[in-house]
Amino acid sequence: MRLTRTSRAVAALGALLLASACGSSGTAGSSPGGSEFTPPKLSAQKTLGKSEGQVNLIAWAGYAEDGSNDPKVDWVTDFEKQTGCQVNTKTAGTSDEMVNLMKTGQYDAVSASGDASLRLIASGDVAPVNTKLVPNYKDVFAGLKNQQWNSVKSVAYGIPHGRGANLLMYNTKKVSPAPDSWSAVFDKASAHKGKVTAYDSPIYLADAALYLMKSKPSLGIKDPYALDQKQFDAAVALLKAQNSNVGEYWSDYLKEVSAFKSGDSVVGTSWQVILNTAQAEKVPVKGVLPKEGATGWSDTWMLSAKAKHPNCAYKWMNWIISPKANAQVAEYFGEAPANAKACDLTADKNHCATYHAADEAYWKNVHFWTTPIAQCIDGRTDTKCVPYAKWVQAWTEIKG
Template sequence: MLRTTSTLRAVTATITALLTTAALTSCGTTAASGPEPTQEQTSLGKTEGSVSILAWPGYVEDGSNDPTVDWVSDFETKTGCTVTSKTYGTSDEAINLMKTGDYDVVAASGDATLRLIAGGEVTPVNTDLIPSYAGIFDFLKNQAWNSVDGKAYGVPHGYGANLLMYNTDVVTPPPTSWSVVFDDASQYAGKVTAYDSPIYIADAALYLMTHKPELGIKNPYALDDTQLAAAVDLLKAQRPNVGEYWSDYLKEIQSFTSGDSVVGTTWQVIQNSLAKEGVKTAVVLPEEGATGWSDTWMISSKAKSPNCSYAWLDWIASPEVNAKATAYFGEAPSSQEACTFRDDCEAFHAGDAEYASKIWYWTTPVAKCVDGRTDVTCTDYAKWTAAWQEIKG
């Protein structure tokens, strides 16, 4: 179920906001600090009649934006839980809103989840109370961005990789490595494109994991000062060859259509759109792997409607609903069964565990190294943000 250009335009703010991580605060928080977590529920009771949801645009659709896009109304009818929702534009905004205690449920990206956990804003979830959880791909469960000390803090929503896209007429032979945008970028000077966010530093770190193993990088989100400096140097060397840093993916579509860009980082949904328009581009998950994202539905530790909250987590993870929501957004669903309700799962490599194992899902860089090291302090997102400003000048 590929989205039309008009649909892409309608949700541009959604995906742009999803990946925008500028101006983050409180980035020095570690996943193990903060208040003691609220105990997970052991049983479900009668639903409370309403649930308040905080989410990215496009995640809680009730037909008011598009009459054909609605997975909320049936939930309300089935559960008796009336949904009120609010959208947000950045992870920082979501964290601040969650601190108010006004929301029962939040859809959080990997640059927010650990901070929500550390701040005691969300509670562990009892997955035994969420029947749909059983069908979710194993490679999305109990990961560094959605669990702590073996406790699940939410339900995975969907996922995607940041791929390498290239113009098949210009970039030959077909690239298999990120070297085409890093060490070898000068051959396409001025026509390289890169994602415009401090989180892109992780892409450089991922490349260095393979090409400079002496740096000892084991996780692109766990960089000590020396490792961060190496990634920054690589990005500074790349900078003269970059024609455009993009955050609005419609602009990247336009740039590859016009030929202003011929190689750079992208998303599968962009390639799908270009292919539909006959633009000669292709994508590859390079030999070094790629960064990517996986969002998590989490329950507030102050939830006024915990039973309706659990009902929502089960609903949004149910195959047909998850298929609708992730297709509308442009990402792989969270379960194989959801693919029976979509016709594009193959394009998104949904369920391909080997493919998914090559994706390093966004995780907030924090002072406590997420790679397990205890003999050094890692750089947090505040340092990454300062470094990104330095890189771009």
């Protein structure tokens, strides 16, 4: 089961200033590997050397399980036996925490999401990776390779781990007709006043922007993470209007399951694993990727530019996307695996179909999280966009 993925990162001012040189977004419809900025000059490792005996990781909860939480959930012990690399894991709760920890130089690799990866690249905290030193990379889904959240000008800065979409979930007995649009939680939210739920994070402004991109084309939004002041104000206004209908903002998936189970929530943003968990507990819910598309997340294992154990880090990156390990972590965490061969090894043979692992058409409608910066990442050069620090301020105002 996916554990928690808490609010995504209040970006540190220094990191944002460094990232302001970035010019890309990992969103649907964008060209791959197109980050048009020049990161610090760092070279990828050319060959693998002798294992250093250990590797220090920063990871989301559930990404580096060693059996200590559950004896049946362990894909670390075999790695340690086969490579001689002892795994030391620091579990992080937010992307901001990951960024700050990587700056210490004490860690070798991190499982960064798209709202952290470009910051790490721009600040020189992570180095390019040599995918030839990761044999299992060849089996990674094409839709995850050379993308704007894990590469710059076709230079890879990480190894894809998995991905997921933010869905619209609803109680089938309380919400009728079945919704196919985010209007159910925005313009039509008053129909379920007090029982609408929303993700508790400043990055949720992108969900509002995505809806406005389709419902109010006159605003000219092309990328939900690239909002000029007028577009940003419209998204904030929409969320302030939504607030009066929201019963609860969530970041812990178990709490959302409980809210749908009790009836306190009947419609709102969700994850596939939440939908699966709720349905397993006989809650009458369904989920849909709305016609406007959705936001989402894609995680990447990135190598520290100051890694003290780079050889073990490379071995870890190859291991965690190996078919068996990637199947285990994807199923436990609740996501689509990165390795296509992992789909044959999941305990639930329908796992990859449920999570749309091989359905690239599905992912074309998902706009993956990325950190908003002052330089408009949709290509505009005649205006400035609202940076994430102001998203954070606005989110506090929205919630009251």
